[in-house]
Amino acid sequence: MVANITSLGRSGLYDWMVQRVTAVVLAAYILFLLGYFVATPDLSYADWNGLFACTAMKIFTLMALISLSAHAWVGMWTISTDYLKNSVVRFLFQGTCGGIMFVYFVWGIQILWGQ
Amino acid sequence: MGQKECEEAVSDNRPVNLDLSQFSFPLPAITSVIHRATGLILFVGVAFVLWAFQESLSGEESFNAIKSVMQGFLAKLILWGILSALLYHLVAGTKHLLMDMGIGETLEGGKLGAKITLVVSIVLILITGVWIW
Numbered sequence: 001m002v003a004n005i006t007s008l009g010r011s012g013l014y015d016w017m018v019q020r021v022t023a024v025v026l027a028a029y030i031l032f033l034l035g036y037f038v039a040t041p042d043l044s045y046a047d048w049n050g051l052f053a054c055t056a057m058k059i060f061t062l063m064a065l066i067s068l069s070a071h072a073w074v075g076m077w078t079i080s081t082d083y084l085k086n087s088v089v090r091f092l093f094q095g096t097c098g099g100i101m102f103v104y105f106v107w108g109i110q111i112l113w114g115q
Numbered sequence: 116m117g118q119k120e121c122e123e124a125v126s127d128n129r130p131v132n133l134d135l136s137q138f139s140f141p142l143p144a145i146t147s148v149i150h151r152a153t154g155l156i157l158f159v160g161v162a163f164v165l166w167a168f169q170e171s172l173s174g175e176e177s178f179n180a181i182k183s184v185m186q187g188f189l190a191k192l193i194l195w196g197i198l199s200a201l202l203y204h205l206v207a208g209t210k211h212l213l214m215d216m217g218i219g220e221t222l223e224g225g226k227l228g229a230k231i232t233l234v235v236s237i238v239l240i241l242i243t244g245v246w247i248w
């Protein structure tokens with residue numbers, strides 16, 4: 001088996017599974033939010049703030065954030081290994097994506113708990 | 116095998132054709148490329164979504180401000196673009212998961228799945244457009 005030191009789980013099979021599990025979490029979260037928007041046509045600040053004040057929604061959103069980070073990392077990693085053949089360029093691209101993902105993650109947590 | 120043997124083993128005189136205009140792209144290939152492109156778009160789009168999320172939760176005033184920004188044509192267009200990418204990625208991703216479970220994993224199934232993916236996501240994208248405007 002070929003192990004790659006830059007892949008998330010150091011094994012393609014593990015990464016493959018991570019991408020699928022996180023996809024299901026993301027799909028559930030997105031469908032929930034879309035459903036919420038459709039069901040609440042004239043959304044008020046009180047509704048919206050109340051939704052994210054409840055612990056269940058904070059947990060769900062945190063799960064979605066973690067899933068997003070792992071999913072996008074594996075996804076962008078896959079794309080980079082397909083097209084970027086120069087290892088320095090590929091490494092820089094992966095580093096940039098990882099950095100952006102980390103910023104997204106911390107930013108998201110701050111929005112959830114920082115207000 | 117060492118690096119050198121590996122290179123020797125693969126660097127034979129196989130023809131290499133990278134002229135994209137000469138390839139044929141069956142529908143499943145096209146839907147797969149779009150899935151990849153929408154994944155990339157979403158990676159960038161998350162910044163816009165997080166920004167709107169932040170504004171919407173940092174007080175009544177900024178909630179109302181973001182609500183009125185979202186009435187603008189450009190904002191609606193960006194929102195529609197992100198939602199379209201999301202819906203397509205979601206539909207194609209779901210097809211992916213079904214195929215991973217062994218559903219529709221034949222040549223015929225692949226072609227049908229690609230058609231269903233396209234039709235379902237176009238319908239959803241149009242409905243979303245109507246909903247936004």
Ligand code: HEM
Pocket residue numbers: 019020023024026027030068071072074075076078079150151153154155157158161201204205206207208209211212
């Ligand atoms: C919302 C944020 C999301 C982002 C930023 C994102 C991003 C990506 C990226 C960059 C890829 C790599 C594409 C490739 O390898 O060709 C990917 C793959 C994938 N995505 Fe997403 N995605 C998101 C949501 C979802 C959702 C909601 C699903 C649900 C079905 C999903 C299902 C998949 C699947 C199954 C793959 C693997 C495709 C493959 O192995 O070729 N994604 N995603």
